Amino acid sequence: MVREKYLSIRKNVSGFSFANLGLFTGFGDSIVNTVYSLVLLGIFTQLFNENVASSAVGIYVGIYSVYCVIVGLFANEILRLFSKSKLLYIVMFLVGMCYAMMSFSIAPQTFVILDYLSGTCTTLIGMLIPLFMADFSKNIGMEKLNARYHLWTNIGALLAPFFALTIATKFDSYRAPFLATSIIYFSGLLFFRHFGIVQQDKEVQPTKVKKLLRALRINTIMFFKTPGMARAYIVNFGYYALRAMRLLYVPIIVIEKGFSNETLSIVLTAGILPYIIIETFIGKLVKKYGVRLWLTIGLLSFSLFSIVASFASGYVLLSMFVLWQISGAFMEAVHDLLFFNSAKKTEQARFYGVFRTSANFPSVIAPMIGAVCIAIFGSTSAVWLVTATVGVLSTIVLLSKND
Numbered sequence: 001m002v003r004e005k006y007l008s009i010r011k012n013v014s015g016f017s018f019a020n021l022g023l024f025t026g027f028g029d030s031i032v033n034t035v036y037s038l039v040l041l042g043i044f045t046q047l048f049n050e051n052v053a054s055s056a057v058g059i060y061v062g063i064y065s066v067y068c069v070i071v072g073l074f075a076n077e078i079l080r081l082f083s084k085s086k087l088l089y090i091v092m093f094l095v096g097m098c099y100a101m102m103s104f105s106i107a108p109q110t111f112v113i114l115d116y117l118s119g120t121c122t123t124l125i126g127m128l129i130p131l132f133m134a135d136f137s138k139n140i141g142m143e144k145l146n147a148r149y150h151l152w153t154n155i156g157a158l159l160a161p162f163f164a165l166t167i168a169t170k171f172d173s174y175r176a177p178f179l180a181t182s183i184i185y186f187s188g189l190l191f192f193r194h195f196g197i198v199q200q201d202k203e204v205q206p207t208k209v210k211k212l213l214r215a216l217r218i219n220t221i222m223f224f225k226t227p228g229m230a231r232a233y234i235v236n237f238g239y240y241a242l243r244a245m246r247l248l249y250v251p252i253i254v255i256e257k258g259f260s261n262e263t264l265s266i267v268l269t270a271g272i273l274p275y276i277i278i279e280t281f282i283g284k285l286v287k288k289y290g291v292r293l294w295l296t297i298g299l300l301s302f303s304l305f306s307i308v309a310s311f312a313s314g315y316v317l318l319s320m321f322v323l324w325q326i327s328g329a330f331m332e333a334v335h336d337l338l339f340f341n342s343a344k345k346t347e348q349a350r351f352y353g354v355f356r357t358s359a360n361f362p363s364v365i366a367p368m369i370g371a372v373c374i375a376i377f378g379s380t381s382a383v384w385l386v387t388a389t390v391g392v393l394s395t396i397v398l399l400s401k402n403d
Helices: 013-021 022-045 049-074 076-082 086-104 110-135 142-158 159-172 177-195 211-225 229-258 261-270 273-279 284-290 291-311 314-332 336-340 344-361 362-377 380-399
Strands: 006-008
Touching: 006 159, 006 261, 013 110, 013 142, 022 049, 022 142, 022 159, 022 177, 022 229, 049 110, 049 229, 049 344, 049 362, 076 086, 076 110, 076 211, 076 261, 076 273, 076 344, 086 177, 110 142, 110 291, 142 159, 142 273, 142 284, 142 336, 159 177, 159 261, 211 229, 229 261, 229 284, 229 291, 229 314, 229 336, 229 344, 229 362, 261 314, 273 284, 273 314, 284 291, 284 314, 291 314, 291 336, 291 380, 336 344, 362 380
Parallel strands: none
Antiparallel strands: none
16 A cells, blocks of 8 residues: 655654554543443343353453454555545544443443444554554654553553542442543544644545455455564464453452452552553663563563462452563563564555454454353453463464564
């Protein structure tokens, strides 16, 4: 795909400007992530017993993630119809509207519809910001821009758990924090509008379904045939599998173990601190020592802490939930650099949609396997055996000599 031309943009806008959007996405998404699984658990608890409800949450998230994978696969075709700037305007506005409506006591089926629409938007936002960063990386480099972006996402996320659970407690509803996320996304939209980006509108042409599916198939095949792409995909898959399981099951397990909302907020907030500390210098370390070292440290240490968490209880368990955030912090700023370091500039927009399915596809498989583990072992903590296995297998692929 030919890189898009920018007709006008403010002079002081750089790759760092787009990286700064992480403050809004990080804060907003972390508020939702804090209560998301609890909202789903509340819905399914009305239908099933506690253990079955926990499994149902994993199954729902798996099905939901299949949809997000499909959105990611068709992203290349969506970018053929809209300029990146116009598309980001649209999806940030829609996600703000969806979260505003999801904050009210709406029927479960309405919540699900809005959840899928917001999932479409957040999937595209997660693709567009890195593509903008790559367009304006120039002499900065994606290592520094990634580090800046994730630093801001974690600063935004630092107060999110306490903020979200305080709102939930005050209004006696885990859905109430969604309204705060709506306001944050609208603020991010205004911040992006300040960049003054003008791109030429694309001519919308009707596309035949067979031609569209053929183009999608060819693009996917070409992606995996390109050297380095398969390794980048599998490692990124592993990172997001660990992240998906952590976000989904930590809140559930903390509450199931009898801890309060205040304890959960402390655990989640404390877990953000390693990210903020490590993100301040990881960009320089990656340039000096490379990507693989930090990914290896992160994956293997996460596996070790997962094994301990599988059998631990009480405050030892809570400490594991905080300690493995150090592992995540080493991986967060570098997990997608294998893609950007291997793909040519002219191929990034074309292949990024396929690559980004590695961010959603784990949420299909990992929670499904987690649900099976819960059913077999009769304990939600069994899901950490899955994360331990994923971490080891991802490390093997990362360090293998063949792509």
